[in-house]
Amino acid sequence: MEFRRLGRSGLVISEIAYGNWITHGAQIDEEAAHACVRAALDAGITTFDTADVYSETRAETVLGKALAGQRREGLVLSTKVCHPVGPGPNDRGLSRKHVIEGCEASLRRLGTDYVDVYYAHRYDPAVPLEETMLAFADLVRSGKVLYVGVSEWTAEQISRAAGLARELRVPLVASQPQYSMLWRVIDSQVVPACEREGLGQVVWSPLAQGILSGKYLPGTAAPSDSRAGTEAGKGFVDMLVGHWMKDEGALRAVQELGPVASDLGLTMSQLAIAWVLQNPSVSAAIIGASRPEQVKENAAASGVRLEQAVLDRIDEILSAYIVRDPARTG
Numbered sequence: 001m002e003f004r005r006l007g008r009s010g011l012v013i014s015e016i017a018y019g020n021w022i023t024h025g026a027q028i029d030e031e032a033a034h035a036c037v038r039a040a041l042d043a044g045i046t047t048f049d050t051a052d053v054y055s056e057t058r059a060e061t062v063l064g065k066a067l068a069g070q071r072r073e074g075l076v077l078s079t080k081v082c083h084p085v086g087p088g089p090n091d092r093g094l095s096r097k098h099v100i101e102g103c104e105a106s107l108r109r110l111g112t113d114y115v116d117v118y119y120a121h122r123y124d125p126a127v128p129l130e131e132t133m134l135a136f137a138d139l140v141r142s143g144k145v146l147y148v149g150v151s152e153w154t155a156e157q158i159s160r161a162a163g164l165a166r167e168l169r170v171p172l173v174a175s176q177p178q179y180s181m182l183w184r185v186i187d188s189q190v191v192p193a194c195e196r197e198g199l200g201q202v203v204w205s206p207l208a209q210g211i212l213s214g215k216y217l218p219g220t221a222a223p224s225d226s227r228a229g230t231e232a233g234k235g236f237v238d239m240l241v242g243h244w245m246k247d248e249g250a251l252r253a254v255q256e257l258g259p260v261a262s263d264l265g266l267t268m269s270q271l272a273i274a275w276v277l278q279n280p281s282v283s284a285a286i287i288g289a290s291r292p293e294q295v296k297e298n299a300a301a302s303g304v305r306l307e308q309a310v311l312d313r314i315d316e317i318l319s320a321y322i323v324r325d326p327a328r329t330g
Contacts, residue, residue: 001014001015001016001043001044001045001046001299001302001303002014002015002302002303003015003046004200004283004284005200005283006117006147006173006174006200006202006283006284007173007174007194007198007199007200007283008173008198008200009147009171009173009198009200011076011116011117011146011147011173013046013047013076013202013283013284014044014045014046014047014076014284014302015277015283015284015285015302016043016045016047016273016284016285016287016298016299016301016302017045017047017048017049017202017284017285017286017287018036018037018040018045018047018048018049018286018287018288018289018295019048019049019050019204019286019287019288020033020048020049020050020054020059020062020063020288021050021051021054021059021204021288022054022055022288023036023059023288023289023290024050024054024055024058024059024062024063025054025055025056025058025059025061025062026055026058026059027290028290030062030065032290032291033062033063033066034062034065034066035291035292036289036290036291036292036294036295037063037066037067038066038292039289039292039293039295039296040289040295040299041070042296043295043296043299043300044299044302045295045299046074046075046076047075047076047078047202047284048063048067048075048076048077048078049078049079049176049202049204049286050063050078050079050080050110051079051080051081051083051119051121052079052080052081052083052085052102052105052106052109053080053082053083053084053085053121056085057085057105057109060079060106060109060110061109061110063110064109064110064111064112065111067110067111068111072112075116076116076117077110077112077115077116077117078115078116078117078118078119078149078174078202079106079110079115079118079119080118080119080120080121080151080176081094081098081099081102081103081106081118081119081120081121082094082120082121082122082124083121083122085102085105093124093126093127094120094123094124094127094131094132094135095124095127095131095132095135096131096132096134096135099132099135099136099139100135100138100139103115103118103139103144103145104144107144113143113144114143114144114145114146115144115145115146116146116147117145117146117147117148117149117173117174117202118136118139118145118147118148118149119148119149119150119151119174119176120132120136120148120149120150120151120153121151121152122151122152122153122330123150123152123153123154123157123330129157129160129161129164130164133161133164133165133168133170134168136148136170137168137169137170140170140171146171147171147172147173147174148165148170148171148172148173148174149172149173149174149175149176149199149202150172150174150175150176150199151175151176151177152176152177152178152329152330153175153190153329153330154189154190154326154329154330155189155190155192155193155326155329156193158175158190158193158194158197158199159193159196159197162197162198162199172197172198172199173198173199173200174199174200174201174202174283175190175194175199175200175201175202176201176202176203176204176286177190177201177203177204177329178203178204178205179201179203179204179205179206179276179279179282180203180205180206180207180208180212180272180275180276181208181212181272181275181276181314181318181322182208182211182212182241182244182250182318182321182322182323183205183208183322183323184322184323184324185323185324185325185326185327185328185329186201186326186329187324188324188326189326189329190326190329191279191281194281195281200281200282200283200284201279201281201282201283202282202283202284202285202286203276203282203284203285203286204286205286206272206273206275206276206285206286206287207269207272207273207287208241208244208272209237209241210237211241211244211245211250211251211254212254212257212268212269212271212272213267213268213269213272214254214255214257214258214268214269216245216251216254217251217255218248218249218251218252218255219248244321247321249320249321250320250321253317253318253320253321254268254318256317257271257272257314257317257318260310260313260314260317264304264306264310266301266304267297269294269297269298269301270297270298270300270301270304271301271306271314273285273287273298273301274301274304274305274306275306275311275314277301277302277304278305278306278311285301287299
């Protein structure tokens with residue numbers, strides 16, 4: 001496993017991070033979840049990502065139990081706040097009340113005294129940004145949060161938050177966007193803004209919800225053990241990548257990546273993750289898994305270097321299906 005600094009901060013993270021969206025507390029049982037976490041640790045992964053909203057808070061609890069007994073200082077643990085986690089009007093958003101209470105609840109579920117990175121899971125237009133950033137600042141000063149991040153914020157939102165972070169002396173160091181060979185909406189605006197402000201990208205869905213693994217074939221039903229083949233994952237797959245799943249041309253194009261990967265001695269999943277990590281603004285790629293062998297396979301993408309000719313060939317194959325519009329952020 002190779003490691004990178006998170007943006008311009010001093011925090012060092014594994015360039016492959018383990019995430020448990022959809023899987024823990026939903027798609028797989030607790031025993032399988034613990035096996036996947038053990039596989040991640042065995043592969044040298046030190047960075048673990050979750051959120052309060054994942055599986056209606058169950059994902060945090062499962063991850064906390066799976067990491068119990070590990071040396072806390074050797075882990076980088078992240079969670080998020082914003083999406084609804086209860087029935088009340090203050091059980092959501094980025095108000096001071098919810099940010100502070102949400103952090104306390106996440107710490108209890110995770111079984112830890114602090115989180116390394118606490119993300120604003122989305123931008124909240126109903127709350128003054130000053131209120132949100134002050135709440136994050138107070139959590140940092142209390143020692144319950146070490147660094148702050150944002151997820152799926154636009155370049156303009158990130159720049160405004162970074163200005164406030166400097167005033168409040170808050171270490172705003174991370175952006176967590178969707179990013180893959182097929183979904184490149186951050187390239188033109190978010191990445192340059194983050195480079196100016198010192199934020200690193202910790203990207204999710206580098207496999208485009210499994211499409212880039214090659215498991216979804218044109219004209220064929222999704223495998224029963226795949227994310228799109230389960231009740232827990234199908235809705236999210238439809239929402240995020242349904243337009244590609246229904247486009248046989250896109251699925252055929254993805255299959256053309258098979259020989260490219262094979263020539264390099266890689267699986268298609270490893271090629272997709274390695275492609276994400278070629279971007280110098282990317283600090284880590286988050287992988288999810290339902291089986292330990294998937295963790296082992298995907299973690300092996302760490303350290304892979306792709307020649308420019310390979311990157312050009314990937315662009316040639318996928319050119320008709322790549323989404324680049326920065327307005328799609330979030």
